[in-house]
Amino acid sequence: MDLRKAFSRGDHLVWLTGSALGISLLMILGLVFVILTNGLGIFWPSPIEQLTLADGSVVAGEPIQRQAIPNPGQPDHRQKHRVQLKVGNRDLYGFDFKWMDEADIAKRERPSGIYLVERSEYGPLIGTPVRVLEGEKEVASGAAAAAALEGLVDKAERDRRAVRVIEKDEIGAVNYDIERIRLQRRKLDYREKQGGAGDLSAARRKLDEREKERKARYAELEEKLTKRMEGASSTRVVFRSVDGQEKELRALDVYRAYPANDLSWLGRARVYASRLWGFLADEPREANTEGGIFPAIFGTVMMVLLMSLMVVPLGVLAALYLREYAKQGLLVRTVRIAVNNLAGVPSIVFGVFGLGFFVYFLGGGIDRIFFPESLPTPTYGTGGILWASLTLALLTVPVVIVASEEALAAVPRSVREASLAMGATKFQTILRVVLPAAAPGILTGLILAMARAAGEVAPLMLTGVVKLAPELPLDGFFPFFHLDRKFMHLGFHIYDVGFQSPNVEAAKPMVYTTTIFLLVIVVLLNLTAIVVRNRLREKYKTGAF
C-alpha cells in the first residue's frame, strides 16, 4: 500500500532521472580526468633510474610502468613484477623502451649528472656529457662540459632561430618570387599556344631579368645560410650512455638538455613550463612525434572560423526563406524534414561529396579557367582549407537552419505586426526587427555547428588535411590568405600521432595532450560565441509577453 503510494507520487522517478544524470556526468568527468592526467603529466621531467642487472649490464631510463607478470596456471601467476623504462638512445640501441624483470635487477639508483637530451632526431638521448668539441679541438670535458651545456643549448636555440629566419622568410620570399616568375612564363607560353597574343618577347625579357636578379639574391642568401650553419655546427657535444657508448651531437641539434636527477622542484617546473610552451608554439618534428602542434591549432581555428563565415549566411538565408517567405505546406514540411535528416548523414559521406564536387569539379573548373598555366599541377583542384571549410559548412548547415528557424519562429507576432503597422515592408521588418531578435538563437545554432565542425576528422581527410603542412594558410606573402593550401588539424593530428606514427609507444602521451588542446580550443571557440550571444540577448531581449 505504502509502496504503491510512493510509486504514484513518483519518488522512483526522481531517483531514476537523478541517477541517469549522475551516470552521464560521471562518464564525462571520467573522460576529462583520464585525458588530463595522461596528457598533462608528460611534460613533467621524471627522474632517470639506473638499473644494474644480475648479469652486470647497466640500463638507464625514465620509469614508465610496473606490471605483474602473467603466467597462467603457474603458482607465480601475477606474483612477480617487471618494469618498463624509456631508455631513449634509439640510434644506439634500436629501441626506445625496455622491459626488465624485477628479479633480474641487482641495483637501482638515481645517479647524479645524468642528462636527458631532446634533439632533432632519434628521440631523446640519455647519457652524460663528456666532451665539448669546437671543430677538432676539445674545449671542455667532464664536469666543465656539463656546465657548458646550458649555454650551448641557448646558443643553439638562437642559431636555429636565425637559420629559420634566413630559410623561411628571406629565402622563402625569393622562392615565392621565382615560383611566380615561373608561372608567369608558363602563362606566356600558354597564351602563345592559344595564338593571337602578339609579340611577347618584351614581357619575356622582363621576366628573365627579374629572374636573374632573384636568382642572384638567392645565391647570396644561400651563402649567408651556409656560413651561419658552418659557424653554428662546428660546436659538438659528446655524450656517453650508461653502457659506455659515445654519441657525438651537433650543438645545433640539441633542443633541450637537463640533469634529470639533480633538478630542484623549481627547476622541474621550469622544464615543464618550457616544454608546455614549446608544445603549443613550435612546429612538429620527427614525423609529428616530437615538437609542437602550433600549425594544427592554427589550422583548426582558421578552418572553423572560415566555416562559420560560410555557414551562417547560408543557413540564415535558407531559414528565412523557409520560415518567412515560403508558403507553409506539404512541400515546405518535406524540405524541413529533409534538412533535419541531413544533419544525421555520416560525415564521411559529406567528405566524399566534398572531394567529388568541391575539389574535383569546382576546384578543377577554377584551375582550367584561372590557372591553366600551372596545369597539370592543380592549384584549387586539390584538397585545401577552402574546400574543407565548405564541406564542413555543408555538414553543419542543417544545424544552423534548424536553430535559425526556431529562433525566427520565436519572434513574437506582435512585434512583427508593430513594425508592419508602422509602414515597414516585410523586408524591413525582417532586417530591423526579426533578425536582431532572432540573433541569439541563430548564434546558438552556430555554437552547435562549430562544436561539430571542430571535432570532425573524416571529411577533412578527403578534402585538405595533411599530416604535415610546410606552410600555414595565412602568411606574409600576398594575398596573405592562401585558401588553396592544405592544412593541419588537431583531430587528424590525434589520429596521425596515435595510429600512423612510426613510434606509437613514444607518441602515445602526445595523443592525450593533443586531445586536451583540441578540447580547449572547442571550448574557447564556443565560449566566445556564447559570450557574444549573451550580449545580444541582453540587448535584444524580447518582452515577457
Place this chain on the structure above:
Amino acid sequence: MANDHMQTTAPDSGLRIRTEVKAPGPTDARHSSEGPDIVCREVNLAYGDNHVLHDITMEVDDRRVTALIGPSGCGKSTLLRCFNRMNDLIDNVKVWGEIRVKGLDVNAPATDVIEVRRRVGMVFQKSNPFPKSIYENVTYGLRIAGIGDKATLDEACERSLKGAALWDEVKDRLDESGLSLSGGQMQRLCIARAIAVEPEIVLMDEPCSALDPIATLKIEELIFQLKEKYTIVIVTHNLQQAARVSDKTAFFWLGRLVEYGPTAEMFTAPRDKLTEDYITGRFG
C-alpha cells in the same frame, strides 16, 4: 431575428448624426480633404467561409474619438484592422465593399499598403515595443522611411514622446531598452512610436486592456490630448472608458453595426433594444 432592424438603423443613424455633430473648426485646415476621415460603404469580410463582417457602412469624423464596442467576436477589431489593411497578414481573407481613408481607396489594387499604414497608425492591445532602445523605438517609423538625419530624428523623438506624455519620465534614459519600461509606459511608448510619423488617424485596439487603472487613466488623458491633432478610432471592452473618452460610439453585434451615434446619446437613450441590453449589462 435581429437582422432586419440592424441593417436599417445603423447606416441611417450614423450618417444623420454625423452631420449634426460634426463641428468644423479652424483646426480643419491641417487636412486637405473636407468631410469624414474614414468612410466605409458596405464593407464585408470573410475568413475563408466564415463571414465576419456584414455590410458595415459608417463614417468616422475628423479629429474625434470614435469608440467601437460590442461583445467579443463581434468583428470590431477586424473592422479596425481593415482601416490599415492589417488583415492582409492573414491568409484566406477576403474583403469587399469600399473603405476610404482621407479619400484614399484603401483596398484598391493601385493603393500602396505602405502608404496607407503610414497615414493610419496603430496601437495594439498588448504593448509591443521593439527589443531596441526607447530612442530607436520612437524613431523606427522615420528610419524605415529613409530619414537618417540625426537632428530630425532627435526632434521627432522629443516631440512624439512629449505628445505621448512620456518625455519627462524617459528623457534621461533614451538609450535603455524599450522593454525596461512599465506596462503603462510601454503602451505610451507605442503611442509615441505611432505618432512619430505624424499619421492622420490613430487606431487603438483595446489599448488599456492589459493595464492597471492608473495607467489606464493616463492613456485616457492622453487620448483626450491626441484628438486635437489626430482622428482616433478605439476598440474597447470597457464601456465606462468608451463613455469617458469617445465622442461617438458604434455598437457591433455578430458582425453587424447595430447603432452608431454620439456617445452621450447612445449611453443615455439608446435607440436599439440590443444596444440597451448591452450597455446596461444584460448580456455580453
